[in-house]
Amino acid sequence: MRNAQLENGDRAMTRNLGNRYRYPAQRALIGESGQYKGNIEWVVQGSYSNSNGVVWQRAFARWIQSIGNVDEIRFDGDGAGVFSSGVINHIRTGKRPRTVCSEFSHKLRQILLSGGHCNEILDDALIQPTDGGTSVVIANQFLDALPFTVMRRLYPSGKLQELAISGSGNPYYETIDMATIEVSACGGTDQRTGAFPYSPAKRNYVRSILSRAGTTYLAVLDWTPARSHDDYVNDLATGSLVHSSTPSRQLAMIAKEVGASVLFSDIALTWGHMDVGVKEIPIDLYSNLGLTIIKSENTIKTKNLYCSIDGGQ
Numbered sequence: 001m002r003n004a005q006l007e008n009g010d011r012a013m014t015r016n017l018g019n020r021y022r023y024p025a026q027r028a029l030i031g032e033s034g035q036y037k038g039n040i041e042w043v044v045q046g047s048y049s050n051s052n053g054v055v056w057q058r059a060f061a062r063w064i065q066s067i068g069n070v071d072e073i074r075f076d077g078d079g080a081g082v083f084s085s086g087v088i089n090h091i092r093t094g095k096r097p098r099t100v101c102s103e104f105s106h107k108l109r110q111i112l113l114s115g116g117h118c119n120e121i122l123d124d125a126l127i128q129p130t131d132g133g134t135s136v137v138i139a140n141q142f143l144d145a146l147p148f149t150v151m152r153r154l155y156p157s158g159k160l161q162e163l164a165i166s167g168s169g170n171p172y173y174e175t176i177d178m179a180t181i182e183v184s185a186c187g188g189t190d191q192r193t194g195a196f197p198y199s200p201a202k203r204n205y206v207r208s209i210l211s212r213a214g215t216t217y218l219a220v221l222d223w224t225p226a227r228s229h230d231d232y233v234n235d236l237a238t239g240s241l242v243h244s245s246t247p248s249r250q251l252a253m254i255a256k257e258v259g260a261s262v263l264f265s266d267i268a269l270t271w272g273h274m275d276v277g278v279k280e281i282p283i284d285l286y287s288n289l290g291l292t293i294i295k296s297e298n299t300i301k302t303k304n305l306y307c308s309i310d311g312g313q
């Protein structure tokens with residue numbers, strides 16, 4: 001209790017650490033009626049600033065053809081498969097790569113299955129990719145769906161605090177003593193409050209994809225600007241989509257950790273493979289959508305050693 005900065009009336013009701021933002025955020029994401037488990041009509045209808053229409057499909061198909069021989073394409077967090085089926089259909093040269101799709105929602109997996117274009121459907125993008133050959137992995141507005149919490153650092157002590165929401169809905173920060181965090185799991189910082197999203201899941205996903213044996217091209221299409229403390233709190237209070245953004249700096253840092261190279265990192269619309277016209281898509285909608293392409297080449301699978309009950313052998 002001593003570390004909490006509570007508003008009047010909340011102190012007596014608040015258990016230490018029990019109100020961490022991550023719990024309601026996780027429920028909102030993947031809880032029983034969460035945004036990726038309950039009513040998924042918004043994904044099917046594409047009623048968000050999606051980047052899966054024909055302009056995007058053409059650009060990615062062109063890029064994949066420019067790579068040459070690609071053995072496998074993996075679409076993570078594939079939704080209803082509009083993007084994956086479109087990309088595959090636009091690939092006109094060479095042999096058709098094996099197509100792997102991953103999707104967390106059971107209902108969306110049924111739709112993917114009926115589409116018939118996925119050779120394999122995984123129920124979680126955190127499942128390790130298969131090794132060997134050349135693989136293209138596309139995370140199209142997927143990283144922002146992964147679980148995260150919100151933290152900040154106190155100045156000048158450097159102490160870490162985690163955002164919590166009291167029983168009566170008031171936000172406050174709890175100090176986490178003795179905590180260490182991975183810098184490359186930290187997203188962009190809100191300049192006003194110091195709040196930043198912290199997502200080990202995001203880091204693990206990117207590292208796991210880039211650690212496969214073989215040649216891997218990982219394309220991450222996602223929102224880049226830092227979100228604010230108020231954005232995170234309002235997502236929960238108003239029932240909007242709970243999500244965190246992914247700055248290109250964060251992806252570059254993870255790439256460096258595993259010895260991979262960043263081939264492209266900019267606003268997606270500036271990518272040479274795009275041929276956008278104002279008539280085709282509302283360009284303003286995508287001015288904050290970043291594209292980062294990372295290439296890794298490993299002769300053997302890189303071991304990601306974290307904690308291990310057998311001593312990490």
Ligand SMILES: C[S@@+](CC[C@H](N)C(=O)[O-])C[C@H]1O[C@@H](n2cnc3c(N)ncnc32)[C@H](O)[C@@H]1O
Nearest residue numbers: 036052077078079102103104105124125140145
């Ligand atoms: C915003 S939608 C994007 C859909 C698709 N990529 C597109 O651009 O049309 C994010 C998708 O990621 C899925 N998702 C969330 N967590 C996932 C996980 N751990 N593994 C696989 N899919 C996941 C959600 O169910 C949702 O369909």
